[in-house]
Amino acid sequence: MATIVDASVQPIPSRPYRLAHRTTRPAGSTITVGDVTFGAGSVVVMAGPCAVENRDQLLQTARQVRAAGARVLRGGAFKPRTSPYDFQGLGRDGLELLAEARAETGLLVVTEVMDSSEVDLVASYADILQIGSRNMSAFRLLQRAAETGKPILLKRGFQATIREWLLSAEYILAHGNERVLLCERGIRTFDSEFTRNTLDLNAIPVLKQETHLPVIADPSHGTGRADLVPTMARAAVAAGADGLLIEVHHDPSAAVTDAKQTISTDDFATLMDDLRGLGRYLGRPVE
Amino acid sequence: MATIVDASVQPIPSRPYRLAHRTTRPAGSTITVGDVTFGAGSVVVMAGPCAVENRDQLLQTARQVRAAGARVLRGGAFKPRTSPYDFQGLGRDGLELLAEARAETGLLVVTEVMDSSEVDLVASYADILQIGSRNMSAFRLLQRAAETGKPILLKRGFQATIREWLLSAEYILAHGNERVLLCERGIRTFDSEFTRNTLDLNAIPVLKQETHLPVIADPSHGTGRADLVPTMARAAVAAGADGLLIEVHHDPSAAVTDAKQTISTDDFATLMDDLRGLGRYLGRPVE
């Protein structure tokens, strides 16, 4: 609970964050997890279902996103749902399935932790801990997650300013964990008729100047529409994203959650081909 | 984690919340805590400092808000702060001071719980558990707080829709705790030059139709300006609020947090006189 100030860190004029500021690491941070490195010039693709639903769904999807070139498997075992009456995730069973999919495919696993009481459990399975958009300002959770030493994918609160987002990253850095990935996933604006959220690609070049941390884009939550995912994924790469987080399901029409924004494994394979070409052109390999 | 559906509850057409909907209790809920009742036609005033800072500050302020007519003492022991470098609250020591102030003044105590791991600790001191704006969608925290059986003051997320807010209340109700107070505390809009947030008084009459739960207004966070608090408190009472939550400090200029939006104990006494007159005119006693 004590105020944490490392006196050796020089304050940044007009910026309340210090460790997260670009000046701390002018060349940018690289973050290595297993055999994957974020921030070194390539574009790392993380893909998988919104929620872990069952063994067949997860393994089929994992094999196919692996075959298409993804490096990290996403999938929620603990699901923060707006309604208490909606599917809340498989919990520990979901984590077990993720571990099985990792063992079979070699993919790393990123999965969300919703509450400080579940940090140790989730960290014992995940390669990367995801902090969801609703929890970006759950400061105790950030601290507890930081203490596991696991890399952390910190999603932007859909209502959070960039300043607030970087201060949440600062909580993690100030608790001794340097491996933070920032994930833009769409903000809430006045218009939600055509898109669920508004993917804010401006944040990518802004963050490249403000911070040394790698920046990921999530076009699935960012738009809420499967048909927009390929275009916005392409635009995110053009805007400089260090990685993508994409919802993929072997049978999207049967997805229990986020069906509207989930692309099929076939469409994902096509998208990966497309992105690889663009990455080659831009000198930023997609992997 | 299981989906919770009480089959005897009739679904509400086009509303995903059920237990929180007005039709469940058409006459409205009354919520009694100690000798105070919310929702029975009067306006209950909760007042005190943003953060518990020290014994002298808390006791002086508590005595004076009590003398002016407040029924509940507010004060944060665990403070969710945007920056890790800001004062994070006194923690357990702050809770002890709140208990001491209660013992001396007879005021009830409302204080925030930020994390599920601290629910039992905070609940052992508080009469009412506050869930803060940033945590409105921290669903595990809502569940754990519900399980204590304590009444819960659920602040609106500053960019939460009314639908989302009522679904968060539904989480608490569905976990067996019927004593929920909804607190409007200002939303985030496109304009923050003159006010920190925009107190959304429209929410009060909307909620009076949508739900049976009592509705509280917080003009301190709602505006972020001490000089606007009296006017907006008055407007909130005119709009039908069942209670007010007001930041008061015996010496606002010395307040460690939220100094700009905190009124003095003298100004609070004047405001209470003003509100009592208005309450009498409206047939809704202010207490």
Add this chain to the structure above:
Amino acid sequence: MATIVDASVQPIPSRPYRLAHRTTRPAGSTITVGDVTFGAGSVVVMAGPCAVENRDQLLQTARQVRAAGARVLRGGAFKPRTSPYDFQGLGRDGLELLAEARAETGLLVVTEVMDSSEVDLVASYADILQIGSRNMSAFRLLQRAAETGKPILLKRGFQATIREWLLSAEYILAHGNERVLLCERGIRTFDSEFTRNTLDLNAIPVLKQETHLPVIADPSHGTGRADLVPTMARAAVAAGADGLLIEVHHDPSAAVTDAKQTISTDDFATLMDDLRGLGRYLGRPVE
């Protein structure tokens, strides 16, 4: 087109508006139109249909709002409609009907002018020119309207900051017309499920400090719901509004435009009784 600076006006530190700033007239402006004065401590009520539809509708409604105590008749002859396929107003015929209603009832007339080419026509009929929310930044229109010398009801753009709104008022003042009424009519936020707009009552006490101009509230557009109009009208008076603008129709279910937010003449009469009582209590007569 020339830049307009009156060198004798002292600039306001950190405020780009000068003539509109409170310091220019610390006691506040009073604006007199016919036998009605805004800003002198009373609450002036302006009421009538959204659009002028036909003679019978307008005259019936006018008589009844007059009987209930309104002082100004509102009604649109030129209607800015989002769709080109919607009713666009009766134009000059509507203005004629407004003049007839004025002649019969003694009510003053406020009506909208949408375009600079129609300023002279509308000004030849109206007692007060309304600039609508969509046109708050139509600077040429503001200038042309200012030049008529008619008092101007300047509605806030639904996504205009208070600073921008006061600068639009400054355009009018800088063109030699001092009679500006500011009308808060609801802003656009992230939530429009329960209300069409969010009536921003915070703006009332903010404006009372920032400017000397009278402030009107429009709970009809501000909420978009007839059932919320009485409560929000009451709250606006409690917040210090100098006037109200309310949509009333002798048969709301038959209203061609804005039917959902229009109250009946009967409900208006009840509301006026209620507001008169509140105004007496507050020492601010409702007329």
Add this chain to the structure above:
Amino acid sequence: MATIVDASVQPIPSRPYRLAHRTTRPAGSTITVGDVTFGAGSVVVMAGPCAVENRDQLLQTARQVRAAGARVLRGGAFKPRTSPYDFQGLGRDGLELLAEARAETGLLVVTEVMDSSEVDLVASYADILQIGSRNMSAFRLLQRAAETGKPILLKRGFQATIREWLLSAEYILAHGNERVLLCERGIRTFDSEFTRNTLDLNAIPVLKQETHLPVIADPSHGTGRADLVPTMARAAVAAGADGLLIEVHHDPSAAVTDAKQTISTDDFATLMDDLRGLGRYLGRPVE
């Protein structure tokens, strides 16, 4: 003023616009102005200063953007300024300078018309009439501009939903003018610390499905920062933009308006090289 309905147009289920809807021209519209065609697969670049300031500034900038590959010269002669005390544009003199620059360079001219009373004047000089963000819902201006027969660049209101934007386009189409270019230029959100607006690239793929009209992106207003313009221009092309509108000045530090978001002619030349490469890769020539 009459309601305009062409009965032969089939209504679009759940869409209030008809002529603008994609189904009206499933292959998309191409719009030809002089020797430039929008919507035929290439990316047309429009560049020039925010405001026409003087002969030297305009001609120098025009020559250099022409040399770098722009096809259309932008430049404001009538400037809608938030403050009445700011530079309001050169008016007719500015139009004369634009005509001179066109004569010398062969560039087409796009310039803003702010008011219906100035439509004929501006149309007598401009190749493309620009309707600015603040005037997107100035319906009489839309009608008058439509009647000139000139192609119209319709900027999105910074607060306008996509539905409202397409309805404003519908006003123009319904008045017999089929040559409408939609220009996304940034929306207003809750965060303006790092960018003036939030360029909404999601709108590009959404519009590609919703309408047949070409879509332009303005990264200058969209971000408000010169240093972000190149990245966001690239992302806009990747997202499918049919054109770009970019603020360029031969000496940005001396620009009277929008200096912060204006790039130099040198940086523009570099950007054009970059975009040409990207366009070749994507099969969409930049011109």
